[in-house]
Amino acid sequence: MHLTLHLTRACNLRCDYCYAPPQDGAPMSFAIGRQALELGSRLNSGSCGIVFFGGEPLLCKGLIRDLVACGHELERYRAGRFHFKVTTNGMLLDEEFLEFALREEVFVALSFDGTQAAHDAHRRTAGGAGTFETLLPRLRLLLSARPYSSVMIVVNPDTAAHLTESVEFLLEEGARYLILSLNHAAPWTEYEKLAQRYVAWTRAGRKFYLSPFEVKLSSHINRHCYHKDRCELGRRQLSVDPAGCSTRVCNLSKAARPAVGASGTSPREWTRRRGSGSTRNRSKRNPSAVSAPCGCAATTPAAA
Numbered sequence: 001m002h003l004t005l006h007l008t009r010a011c012n013l014r015c016d017y018c019y020a021p022p023q024d025g026a027p028m029s030f031a032i033g034r035q036a037l038e039l040g041s042r043l044n045s046g047s048c049g050i051v052f053f054g055g056e057p058l059l060c061k062g063l064i065r066d067l068v069a070c071g072h073e074l075e076r077y078r079a080g081r082f083h084f085k086v087t088t089n090g091m092l093l094d095e096e097f098l099e100f101a102l103r104e105e106v107f108v109a110l111s112f113d114g115t116q117a118a119h120d121a122h123r124r125t126a127g128g129a130g131t132f133e134t135l136l137p138r139l140r141l142l143l144s145a146r147p148y149s150s151v152m153i154v155v156n157p158d159t160a161a162h163l164t165e166s167v168e169f170l171l172e173e174g175a176r177y178l179i180l181s182l183n184h185a186a187p188w189t190e191y192e193k194l195a196q197r198y199v200a201w202t203r204a205g206r207k208f209y210l211s212p213f214e215v216k217l218s219s220h221i222n223r224h225c226y227h228k229d230r231c232e233l234g235r236r237q238l239s240v241d242p243a244g245c246s247t248r249v250c251n252l253s254k255a256a257r258p259a260v261g262a263s264g265t266s267p268r269e270w271t272r273r274r275g276s277g278s279t280r281n282r283s284k285r286n287p288s289a290v291s292a293p294c295g296c297a298a299t300t301p302a303a304a
């Protein structure tokens with residue numbers, strides 16, 4: 001079981017494609033974070049991935065430091081290791097934090113959309129200003145220390161046309177590990193047009209195979225066969241919000257809001273749920289249990 005800890009819902013940017021717009025509210029407490037680490041260490045005898053996420057997690061640098069120290073303390077008397085990662089927009093990335101990340105082996109993943117035109121088109125401050133000029137030195141700082149840090153590019157319909165240019169730009173800046181994520185909520189008009197034609201052709205009785213539509217349909221019809229391609233939430237991956245609850249995402253039912261530690265579901269209960277068979281069977285036995293009815297890939301949020 002790997003854990004994504006949403007340390008805060010606050011963010012210092014206002015990207016227009018953000019699927020979880022910044023909100024007020026208290027950040028995660030150390031106690032909740034520690035309970036999540038303990039849960040992770042109980043559920044994993046080998047390695048346990050911990051992702052510090054947000055909002056913007058570097059708004060909580062002190063908490064990250066404390067939780068990493070806590071994780072190392074747990075490693076001393078429990079089997080297994082933690083692998084820490086922070087996914088950041090980079091606005092607060094500085095030499096001091098990077099030095100800490102290098103020393104403590106915290107992997108840093110940075111969201112950066114490519115050329116200035118592509119990046120500033122969507123990744124902006126609350127005042128609407130582009131962030132490319134601010135972030136480029138931080139990107140260079142990160143890559144000079146760790147060239148294989150993940151650089152995450154969100155691709156939108158308007159930036160897709162210049163994607164090659166953006167990738168080339170990042171490679172020239174020294175990036176070696178690039179992750180492209182489509183903004184699925186954007187209006188991809190050609191894709192929608194094709195989907196409508198797919199329906200019309202199918203209804204007209206035409207015989208053909210056209211992926212990815214066929215794959216998506218098959219994964220819904222044969223959920224038990226396609227489980228490896230489907231969302232891992234609740235089985236191998238758990239998302240914990242600042243209050244210690246499993247984060248509500250598109251494929252968690254409203255009733256499924258188990259909490260970490262004393263405020264809700266115990267580690268034993270999580271173990272029981274995890275080991276209770278396939279997603280399909282679990283849903284039959286307990287409709288309110290964590291399930292993945294839509295089959296989407298929401299396990300790795302697109303951006304920080």
Ligand code: SF4
Nearest residue numbers: 011013015018089304
């Ligand atoms: S996409 Fe990430 S950086 Fe941008 S507003 Fe949302 S949380 Fe903040």
